Amino acid sequence: MAKHALPVWSSKWVFVLAAIGAAVGLGNVWKFPYIVGKHGGSAFIIVYLVCIFVIGLPLLMAELSIGLLGRGDPVSSVVQITDQQRKSRAWAVIGFLGILSCTLVLSYYAVIAGWTVHYAVLAVSGKFSNTLTANDTHTLFDQLQNNPQTLITWQVLILVITGAIIMRGVQKGLEKAVYVMLPVMVILLLTVLIYGISEGQFKQALIYLFHPNFSALTPKITLVALGHAFFSLSLALGTMVMYGAYLPKGSSVFKASIWICLADTVVALVAGMAIFPIVFANHLSAGSGPGLIFQSLPLAFSHMPFGRIMGSLFFIMLSFAAITSTISLLEPPVVWLKTRFMLSRPVATGIMLFIIWLLGLGSVFSFNHWQDASLWGKHFFGWVDHISANIFLPLNGFLIAIFCGWIVHQYIKQKSEIGINGLAYSLWRFALCWLAPIAIIVIFYQGLFH
Numbered sequence: 371m372a373k374h375a376l377p378v379w380s381s382k383w384v385f386v387l388a389a390i391g392a393a394v395g396l397g398n399v400w401k402f403p404y405i406v407g408k409h410g411g412s413a414f415i416i417v418y419l420v421c422i423f424v425i426g427l428p429l430l431m432a433e434l435s436i437g438l439l440g441r442g443d444p445v446s447s448v449v450q451i452t453d454q455q456r457k458s459r460a461w462a463v464i465g466f467l468g469i470l471s472c473t474l475v476l477s478y479y480a481v482i483a484g485w486t487v488h489y490a491v492l493a494v495s496g497k498f499s500n501t502l503t504a505n506d507t508h509t510l511f512d513q514l515q516n517n518p519q520t521l522i523t524w525q526v527l528i529l530v531i532t533g534a535i536i537m538r539g540v541q542k543g544l545e546k547a548v549y550v551m552l553p554v555m556v557i558l559l560l561t562v563l564i565y566g567i568s569e570g571q572f573k574q575a576l577i578y579l580f581h582p583n584f585s586a587l588t589p590k591i592t593l594v595a596l597g598h599a600f601f602s603l604s605l606a607l608g609t610m611v612m613y614g615a616y617l618p619k620g621s622s623v624f625k626a627s628i629w630i631c632l633a634d635t636v637v638a639l640v641a642g643m644a645i646f647p648i649v650f651a652n653h654l655s656a657g658s659g660p661g662l663i664f665q666s667l668p669l670a671f672s673h674m675p676f677g678r679i680m681g682s683l684f685f686i687m688l689s690f691a692a693i694t695s696t697i698s699l700l701e702p703p704v705v706w707l708k709t710r711f712m713l714s715r716p717v718a719t720g721i722m723l724f725i726i727w728l729l730g731l732g733s734v735f736s737f738n739h740w741q742d743a744s745l746w747g748k749h750f751f752g753w754v755d756h757i758s759a760n761i762f763l764p765l766n767g768f769l770i771a772i773f774c775g776w777i778v779h780q781y782i783k784q785k786s787e788i789g790i791n792g793l794a795y796s797l798w799r800f801a802l803c804w805l806a807p808i809a810i811i812v813i814f815y816q817g818l819f820h
């Protein structure tokens with residue numbers, strides 16, 4: 371069994387760093403600020419925080435526990451637990467759905483991560499000059515979308531970097547990458563924050579983000595917040611099961627999970643506090659949607675002092691944040707393939723990368739050649755995103771909650787690694803048995819039919 375061959379993180383802290391690296395990504399810096407902007411600022415943030423700590427945290431603990439007790443890729447981990455507990459092996463579907471979702475999500479995540487590298491290059495080469503107009507930034511964005519060669523070049527670069535890290539294994543690859551990239555990312559983010567405070571409309575941004583405005587709360591906002599909490603914490607894809615499988619003995623799942631949730635939330639909030647002052651200082655709209663980062667920010671940077679340097683740092687930071695997430699998405703499918711077909715790590719990595727690259731081409735062409743080739747109103751990228759985010763993720767989140775809350779909770783409790791007991795344990799179980807499944811059914815329904 372893979373059990374004995376599995377490596378472990380050098381320390382608990384490296385694990386926490388790696389998991390923070392997985393959680394912090396485009397979701398925090400690109401998506402969070404624009405969905406906050408779209409859904410009424412502070413009202414959204416309050417619901418989001420509740421979702422992270424009431425539903426996200428218990429599920430994160432459940433996933434890490436599966437990895438820690440099963441000690442294998444997401445499929446082997448679940449099978450190891452079901453065999454040990456004499457439960458049905460059908461629960462392995464949790465692992466399969468996770469691996470499939472990682473493959474689908476990585477296929478388009480690598481393409482979007484490629485945009486950030488493209489923008490880093492544009493910024494460094496001085497394209498965000500002070501003569502830039504709103505029209506120009508739209509054109510720059512359109513030019514990128516309409517140029518499959520450029521999109522593929524950056525997609526391949528991201529996949530090759532990700533593969534090179536994964537091929538080297540846990541301690542030599544993942545750990546080293548995270549040690550370098552995470553601190554650099556944090557320093558760059560703080561630099562942009564200080565810049566936002568000194569050059570932008572910081573006070574206006576704080577009011578926008580934190581002044582409670584409950585009148586803006588709607589059921590739809592709650593659903594968007596819950597869906598994003600899942601995505602941001604990298605839940606239901608098997609990545610946290612995989613990272614949990616490498617935990618050293620004696621780690622507390624609860625403490626690690628708290629750190630991950632706090633860090634992920636703080637980074638998202640700091641990203642908002644860095645971006646909105648710059649947006650407001652340039653009289654741009656906070657609710658401009660996905661283009662906030664790629665269209666509004668370049669425009670803002672181009673009109674501000676040190677804009678070229680800050681723009682470059684910002685997009686380099688975003689590329690690093692993306693890569694610490696892409697590695698977490700590639701690891702589970704690679705380890706599964708390696709274990710299942712007894713391949714070496716480099717061979718398994720090569721095969722998975724090729725599959726993901728091919729699938730990713732579909733997303734690349736969705737922005738240009740295949741833009742009009744839609745099936746039931748969605749093009750290829752739309753379908754991959756819909757199937758993974760709106761179907762597989764909620765479904766798998768639901769199964770994980772039921773599996774850990776109802777089926778193997780005793781086993782998780784017996785092994786003390788979960789790190790809680792008494793009332794805290796009862797609350798954790800209540801969240802898994804009731805809160806998470808009910809909330810997920812509601813999102814699932816909305817995601818599918820609205």
Ligand code: PHE
Pocket residue numbers: 392393394395396397398475601602603604605607609695696698699
């Ligand atoms: N959590 C990452 C983000 O916020 C996205 C991600 C999801 C990464 C799932 C890995 C696995 O961008």
